[in-house]
Amino acid sequence: MFSTKLLRWFGQAKRDLPWRKEPRVPYRVWVSEVMLQQTRVDVVIPYYRRFLRRFPSLKSLAAAPLDDVLALWSGLGYYTRARNLWKAARACQGALPRTAAALRELPGFGPYTAAAVASLAFGEDVPLVDGNVARVLARVFRLEGDAREESWTVAATLLPKGRAGAFNEALMELGATVCTPRAPRCGECPVSRECQGRSAPERYPQPRKRPERPLLEWTALALQRRDGAVLLSRRPEDALFAGLWDLPATEIKLPGVRQHGELADCGVVEQTLTHREVRVSIQRGRGSGTPRSKTLRWVLPLHLGALGLSSLARKSLRRAGIAGA
DSSP, rough: HHHHHHHHHHHHHOOOOOOOOOSSHHHHHHHHHHTTTTSSSHEEEHHHHHHHHHSSSHHHHHHOHHHHHHHHHHHTOOOHHHHHHHHHHHHHHSEEEEEEEHHOOOOOOHHHHHHHHHHHHHHHOOOOOOHHHHHHHHHHHHOTTOHHHHHHHHHHHHHOOHHHHHHHHHHHHHHHTOOOOSSGGGOOOOOOOOGGTTTTTTGGSOOOOOOOOOEEEEEEEEEEEESSSSEEEEOTTTSTTTTTTEEOBBTTTOOOOEEEEEEEEEEEHHHHHEEEEEEEEEEEEOOOOOOOOOEEEEEOOGGGSSSSSSHHHHHHHHTTTOOOO
């Protein structure tokens, strides 16, 4: 039987990961699942550990300033995840709901995250589908197209009653370690005999056509005071990297701040994101004054680590010659 073979294999082959420690703590399961979205396990582990040292419980996360949350997330990318994690912690009033349907009412809980927390942390018999699961099921059952939508239906028919959490985790583990996108190790697969696509695994799932990434360009201004502090601006809620701190774009008004002398061109920084390309031209100059806006602040280089900065912002600061970025 498919589920029996998969669970037996998982019991022997699963990786020893910090969020798999028993007994499962729902809050920790949730944090790990959010961090693992579109991010490799080896990248997530140190972030996960640092995050839980600072925010060991749901209540501590809910009580924290958003700046502190974004600072610990800095460099992990996809910052909407961090903002939604914080919003959901505040919205659920001390305890996560126990069902996928109820979890879906919280910020940031899509079908996958809700099913993952509900099955792994609370034992609800619900299926889940991420990229790894969709790839496994597309190959085993030769699902046409990108297979993601149909995989939800197929996964529901395979769930062993009372063991949905372990089964879901086993499917994800199989896709992550054996049934990989390229060069799958079919000889090590516990369900290879059931796999209808084994003779040509590269055909499944069929690749989706990715749209061309639009190019975003702007010019950023690196103003420094005599004491070395650099002027930063909080990114607007409707902008890329919303809520994070960055060098202000040259078109942003700087009430209370004075610029001194000529600006120097420091070159360009570039970054490729999932859905767009970004190119920022950096100019550097001297400044002074007291900002008359809550979205502006002077920050000494040694304090930059305490702020939520995207990797692009850090690149920009380094390009401007700002130490500590």
